[in-house]
Amino acid sequence: MGLIRLMNIVRKINGELAIAGQITLDQLKQIAEEGYKSVINLRLSDETDLLANEQEKTELLGLYYLNFPTKPEDLNHQSTLQIYQTITELPKPILIHCDNSIRSAAIALLYICIKQGVTFEKALQKIITLGLI
Template sequence: MSQRMKINDQITVGPQPDETEIATLVDDGFKSVVNFRTDGEDEQPISPDTEQRLVEAAGLRYLHLPVSMKSMDPKLVDEFRSQLEALPKPVFAHCKSGKRAGAMTMMHVAAEQGMSGEQTLQKAQQMGFECDQPELKEFVKSYVDQHAQSGA
């Protein structure tokens, strides 16, 4: 799984792991898995329910927070951020390719660090996230601008 991208010491994002890869997450020291895929999405190696069983059987915490481009809204990001607090770190967060997971985690980190929406998009680009959907770009930017902890 060479497409993993470490956001910081607490969060790494990437594409959805299959059964074998879930075991390697344990070996790699992860303590929790966050799945942003919606049930019934195309090309899922395993369903969210199966993934939950496998992740928990491996001794990791599991959070399923379905996000689609249509359902992405500030409340969902807030929910992710508050649930993230409670999860044992480090966390492996994924969607199908890592795009939604990357956007969600970047918004969290940026808001925590008081970055602007523009800075967030630049940092995401430097890290190799292709934010190729204008509506996703706009959403990330406005969320961060509204939630950045100024001076905190």
């Protein structure tokens, strides 16, 4: 239980972004209370242990919700630019989550790198070097 619990910790990256594995309803309530404005779920609909009715539960708490199903092996220039644009447009702070926070960390790092002017190729190489994909 301890390991599973550790994987579900919400980790604040900066003032705009936090990452997590699969979140619980209690965690959704907590991030809403902490002032988060949006949730991006990177999980695919066929993954196990999804939070039932996550979009409905998130929106009932007054948060924006977006499901952006992402597989690490499908990260390419186009998909990254789409999610970068999405993160740019959504109200912040944003919680990005997946099943174990690895995809979330990859997307957050890509966003931060691109925002700082790093090319997609260099940002992707950094993520690969860190073992996130």
